Amino acid sequence: MNSPELWKAPEVQVCFALVNNSCPRNVRSVLSVSTMYTVMIGAIVMTILGNLVVIIAITHFKQLHTPTNFLILSMATTDLLLGCVVMPFSVIRSIESCWYYGDLFCKVHSCCDIMLCTTSIFHLCFISVDRYYAVCDPLHYVNKITIPVIEVFLLISWSIPIFFAFGLVFSELNIIGIEDFVAAIDCTGLCVLIFNKLWGVLASCIAFFLPGTVMVGIYIHIFTVARKHTKQIHMGPMRKEVGSEGRMKASSKTESKATKTLSIVMGVFVLCWLPFFLLIITDPFINFTTPEDVYNIFSWLGYSNSTFNPIIYGMFYPWFRKALRMIVTGIIFRPDSSTLNLFPGHA
Template identity: 85%
Template sequence: MNSPDSWNPPEVQFCFAFINNSCRRSERSMPIVCAMYVVMVSAIVLTMLGNMVVIISIAHFKQLHSPTNFLVLSMATTDFLLSCVVMPFSMIRSIESCWYFGDLFCKVHSCFDIMLCTTSIFHLCFISVDRYYAVCDPLHYVTKITMPVIEVFLLISWSIPIFFAFGLIFSELNIIGTEDFVAAVNCTGLCMLIFNKLWGVLASCIAFFFPGTVMVGIYIHIFTVARKHAKQIGMGPRMKEVGSESKTKATSKKESKATRTLSIVMGVFVLCWLPFFILTITDPFINFTTPEDLYNVFLWLGYFNSTFNPIIYGMFYPWFRKALRMIVTGMIFRPDSSTLSLFPSHS
């Protein structure tokens, strides 16, 4: 028979035990807390190391200094910053349901969260433009996609998200009309990113739906053109110069593989972030009744995109695997390492 003491509910825990109006901590069992920390810390470490390999490889090896790879380098920098600046603090907030780092850093953290997410998809959008010219207009690719053009792409990819994120959060336009809800849930130790109905739609469209739609449209067109090129090469009349034919096929195959790889990167991004942005739009219309744990699952699914990108590079890019081996074995410290070939000799 149970004792009367066993009928008492567990003691409520607060974020700050000696502060009035402190937020309540989540009541989770120790095995669940440990499992969450293991998964999230692993994701952070993999994101950090994987993107660091991409950054070091493209920056160090001269053979990788191409317009497309400079966009990839900038995107890897975005993912690396996410793993350092955003994910560790989000991990503690998600597991403990508490924010221990002050109100000002809560705003700064939210700004970096929005900024880096938006920056990533802007990069992917411009990478799709690069692929469009590489596959659909290869004769003019070198003159169209130059370093000054890439610099403009990078300027747009970083400047617009910075102004958008910091301007929105510090002006508090996103919480106009939600004052009653904010006052009702406000407590010490809370760091919640809230969007009203207007900005829930606008922010999602600016950061995700508009550029995502552009990317999908571009890649559908690219695949259509690439298919047509493949049929023309395979079914067309025999060319007199066998060497020229072989070179054309090799170039077509290389561009098709690169486009397929980058489209997988884009597809993974869409699948990872789509649930979160749908939730961002719908949550204000259902009076912010989304369960906290569901919000965190969708948020971390989005963060995992930054973990997956280097894995995709490793699966599809031989240069990435070779660069990784050289970094791990220390060959990168050789004086001539920056000029070593990372590509198979037959390519």
């Protein structure tokens, strides 16, 4: 004889068993959960360690105290904060669909997420400006890209994203007009950032599309100018002083390599974040029907940009690899380590 219990539907697991209106908890297989935790925690560890190396190297070695590297230092700090403040809490939310840390911290977490993302691309935008003067106007570069100018760049890169992120989330402008939908999905343990049609477009333009378009335009111009300089050097239309041509070629090669590297940094950023921002724009127009796992995949693809940046430095910057060896082997603890030469072939 069949027992009545056999006909019961599987019990739905919730985030808070003793709380009314608790959100349902995402139930996954042990293999899926183990794989997701391994990948996400691995990404967090790589993000923190990689950007920590960049920060230690640039702050410790005097030879790296240049305007461009100060921008890279600030961007590495942004990526480090993302790895420490945002990504760890997003792991639980992504795997279990539960938020255990309260409504206030949910808003703070969302603010930090928007702020650090926007700050990163603002840094990349100003780095492209730095590269523009280095390649297109090298004679006036030292006079135009000074420490006070870098300080202005950093002030803009941090202040605007802070006001934008915290102002938008705490004013709740992003949910005007969709209050009924928000109320319908509201439950204890939910932490999602939903944008209405207007702010889905505006936020994506402010944080990604507008500065990204500026960067692409600047880099296209830089590559055009750099290619023209290279042709002029190789053609050698007039006789130059002994040794001057070699110095020009070396300088051109160095600037070209640095520009290509920073372009790759920008390209990786665009590829990592473009799917997410396209989703933010389109989701309100399809009545928020994007599957939760798709949203999480695109979010973590964006987070992975902060993991990739130090890897790119390691692949293309010899000074980064040498600084990493000195940090790992403990050479940086020597009294004279801050003045050691990090550029092979340079006196």
